[in-house]
Amino acid sequence: MSHHVTPPGTGRKLTLVVLGLAALIAAMLCAFALPSLHSGPHHVPIGVTGPRQAAEAIRENVDGPAWDIRLYPTPEAVEKAVLHKDVAGGLAVTGHGVDVYTATAGGPSATSALTALGDGVAQQNKTRATVHDLVPFTDDDPRGAGLTAALMPMIFGGIFPALILGSVFPGHRGLRTRLTGALLFSVVAGAAVAAVLQFGTHSIDGDYGITALGVILGMAAMSTTLLGLQALLGMGGFALGGALMMLLGNPLSGLATGPHWLPDGWATVGRLLPPGASGSLLRTNAFFDGTGAATPALVLAAWAAVGVAFVLLADRRGRRATPDSHGAATSGTTDVSHPELVTR
Structure with missing residues (x-):
């Protein structure tokens, strides 16, 4: 009767493989779950322009972990900054209301949050917000x-x-x-x-x-x-x-x-x-x-x-x-394990 003999070290290898796979699954869970759990606006750069008092009020009330407020002199400067990707969007307080400049193709989630922020600023100023999507997705695929x-x-x-x-x-x-x-x-x-x-x-x-x-x-x-x-x-x-x-x-x-x-x-x-x-x-x-x-x-x-x-x-x-083919040739021997050496 023959007996199966387990090679030495098999248990150790099996343990390492099992632990490695478990660590991989844990890392996979962290990679997928943790960013989602902590998702949201994080230092999103937005340009703000308008009367000095209104712009400073926005910076004081909004600037923080979620938004990085950057002041610009004119609405045109904010638009240019959005198109050049210097900021993710912008707000312009004018006599007609609040203009919200977005770039949906650059980040749809930030666009939604910025739109909500613009509505809040407009309510505080007792006016209305108008959204201008400067970089939208295509008409055939509006959600990207x-x-x-x-x-x-x-x-x-x-x-x-x-x-x-x-x-x-x-x-x-x-x-x-x-x-x-x-x-x-x-x-x-x-x-x-x-x-x-x-x-x-x-x-x-x-x-x-x-x-x-x-x-x-x-x-x-x-x-x-x-x-x-x-x-x-x-x-x-x-x-x-x-x-x-x-x-x-x-x-x-x-x-x-x-x-x-x-x-x-x-x-x-x-x-x-x-x-x-x-x-x-x-x-x-x-x-x-x-x-x-x-x-x-x-x-x-x-x-x-x-x-x-x-x-x-x-x-x-x-x-x-x-093996070196030149060395094998000069020594007068042929390595039959490498048949390509014979045909050279």
Whole structure:
């Protein structure tokens, strides 16, 4: 009768795996739940103009954890600041009432809160508020559903190349092929996503070429990062990268609500991760003519550079682990475990 012998260290490995998975689930819960529990306006910058007494009264009563009040000399200056993304919206107290300047495409949640704030200011001044949406969503998608839905395809566009190409072109020999394939996929899929959003669902405006380049950069940043982690650390690296993009980057991206609706710390982390930077770049290219695109583009370029560096490091390590064909030839021996050495 044969007896099954458990390899030594199995219990320890099993314990580590179970604890690691439990920690991952807990981190996932925190990433999704905590930002939602503490969501709301957080230091949302808004421009205010009007008679000095009225503007100062708004700043004294409103400025605080929710709103960051910035005074401007004229309503035109407030409008310009909104269009340039210096502020998320604005209030102008005039003899005819209170003008509320919003940019719904820049952050629908902040727009709703600012509209309510404008109504409150108008009531205090015993007048009425008029809302001017300077940067709205498109007429075909007034709630921005297409923009919000775009993030998941972009994330999966980074995950799928590492997963599928790793199966088709495995090992060190297929590493450079996987990198080339991931970059080519980013170009094709990024152009397709931008085309669907602009010409299919009509969810975005702006220059298609610039928008497509931004989506391509976002997908390339995610795919190269995942490829690099997978090449260096195996499936553990792939799992780490996937959790970083999906479980942390997705809920902290702020694409659905706007960048000022998450707590400050969470929002900063989200904008530094590829999903958040990709969403910010898509929003600014599609609705703000590229104003403020430099920061998210640099973040994505940095992630892409790190991913490529990881791939090259793994490639170099793999080459060192491969027997030297020149050395085998000069020693008069042939390594039959590497048949490619015979055909060279």
